[in-house]
Amino acid sequence: MTAQFQKPKELRAQKPVRVIFTGGFLGAGKTTALGAIARRLLKQGLTVGLVTNDQAANLVDTAIVNELGVPVAEVAGGCFCCRFSDLVDATDQILAKNPDVLLGEPVGSCTDLAATVVNPLKLFYGDIFRIAPFSVLVDPIRVRELVLKETPTRFPEEVAYIFRKQIEEADIVVLNKIDTLSPQEADRMVEALKGLQPNKPILKVSALRDEGIENWLQMLMSDAPAGSHILRDINYETYAKGEAVLGWLNATVRLVGSPEFDAGKFAETLMSELQASINAQNAEVAHLKFLISSGTKMLRGHLTKADAEPNFVGELGEIGEGTLVLNARVALSPEALSSIATQAVLKAAKTVNAEAEILSLQSFSPSYPKPPYRVSEPV
Ligand SMILES: Nc1nc2c(ncn2[C@@H]2O[C@H](COP(=O)(O)OP(=O)(O)OP(=O)(O)O)[C@@H](O)[C@H]2O)c(=O)[nH]1
Numbered sequence: 001m002t003a004q005f006q007k008p009k010e011l012r013a014q015k016p017v018r019v020i021f022t023g024g025f026l027g028a029g030k031t032t033a034l035g036a037i038a039r040r041l042l043k044q045g046l047t048v049g050l051v052t053n054d055q056a057a058n059l060v061d062t063a064i065v066n067e068l069g070v071p072v073a074e075v076a077g078g079c080f081c082c083r084f085s086d087l088v089d090a091t092d093q094i095l096a097k098n099p100d101v102l103l104g105e106p107v108g109s110c111t112d113l114a115a116t117v118v119n120p121l122k123l124f125y126g127d128i129f130r131i132a133p134f135s136v137l138v139d140p141i142r143v144r145e146l147v148l149k150e151t152p153t154r155f156p157e158e159v160a161y162i163f164r165k166q167i168e169e170a171d172i173v174v175l176n177k178i179d180t181l182s183p184q185e186a187d188r189m190v191e192a193l194k195g196l197q198p199n200k201p202i203l204k205v206s207a208l209r210d211e212g213i214e215n216w217l218q219m220l221m222s223d224a225p226a227g228s229h230i231l232r233d234i235n236y237e238t239y240a241k242g243e244a245v246l247g248w249l250n251a252t253v254r255l256v257g258s259p260e261f262d263a264g265k266f267a268e269t270l271m272s273e274l275q276a277s278i279n280a281q282n283a284e285v286a287h288l289k290f291l292i293s294s295g296t297k298m299l300r301g302h303l304t305k306a307d308a309e310p311n312f313v314g315e316l317g318e319i320g321e322g323t324l325v326l327n328a329r330v331a332l333s334p335e336a337l338s339s340i341a342t343q344a345v346l347k348a349a350k351t352v353n354a355e356a357e358i359l360s361l362q363s364f365s366p367s368y369p370k371p372p373y374r375v376s377e378p379v
């Protein structure tokens with residue numbers, strides 16, 4: 001098999017490195033979960049490095065994981081699968097720091113990762129990497145919406161297709177956010193997921209509360225099969241359509257008070273303005289997240305369904321200046337999303353009497369996925 005693929009480059013490591021990739025749909029809790037895993041590994045005295053990934057630069061996730069104080073490299077401008085060489089370069093940067101464990105978070109709108117990332121890594125770098133089973137995190141909101149179909153969805157079928165394919169290719173399915181469920185509800189969801197995928201482990205965790213992580217981590221540190229559920233019949237047309245309906249927006253904004261402004265009020269207003277405009281267009285949110293930082297402090301806002309309650313993490317109070325990083329993945333055209341985001345930022349700034357200077361704003365739909373490597377047999 002090796003003959004048909006050319007290795008992107010040689011990688012060297014001073015010792016075997018455990019590689020843990022955690023996938024799952026946008027907003028499922030991948031960054032939170034990798035943070036929980038990293039903290040546990042650090043407590044065990046192991047060294048950790050991390051690779052984040054997005055279709056564009058300026059990532060809320062990179063800022064979040066930077067708080068862990070471990071080496072972080074970012075693959076921006078495309079997913080791991082389509083930018084495999086960039087993933088290898090990022091990995092190389094982290095390997096220079098001699099980690100015991102390398103953690104990676106692929107883009108949440110991607111699937112076919114067993115064939116295009118996990119197995120190529122095993123094929124080319126199986127001598128230095130010990131690849132962990134590929135976990136796919138699942139949000140209970142999406143189980144209700146896309147598996148049990150008990151709540152309405154505004155997503156088109158192609159997005160539901162990506163969600164199903166992600167679960168299909170998982171070595172381990174991880175139902176996250178169980179702190180939001182009664183034990184009976186959690187068991188009912190596990191049964192529903194088992195109905196879709198009867199032959200694989202389905203775990204229950206709360207990444208936020210650090211519950212169920214120990215057991216999961218044991219599986220990730222074991223030599224259980226990785227990338228063993230390669231998608232046999234993935235339809236790239238449908239997958240590409242599912243990705244393309246999601247408008248993607250990454251923006252950076254400088255906020256200046258006169259002389260100070262209430263950052264908490266700014267965050268609440270920004271979220272409610274964004275949510276109201278998105279709902280007015282009957283659009284669905286995959287994940288809308290922003291982070292306001294000032295000095296060493298930060299405040300984050302997250303929304304993972306258009307009509308759900310937003311979630312805020314951290315506190316800032318009155319600040320003189322701050323930087324806002326906004327990442328939105330919403331089923332809207334990039335133009336509509338850009339206009340909604342700009343207006344919401346300006347309105348929120350006006351409400352707290354601050355000035356907002358948009359430093360960068362990118363808005364687009366992900367392009368057709370064209371992974372350079374597709375290893376269709378388990379390695
Ligand atoms: N209640 C609860 N919320 C969680 C849990 N894990 C993550 N969240 C919240 O879910 C939202 C999304 O979490 P992230 O970790 O950013 O999700 P992600 O999968 O990395 O998102 P993308 O990178 O955008 O695909 C945030 O508001 C988190 O605080 C959990 O176990 N319980």
Ligand SMILES: [Mg+2]
Nearest residue numbers: 030031061105
């Ligand atoms: Mg993330």
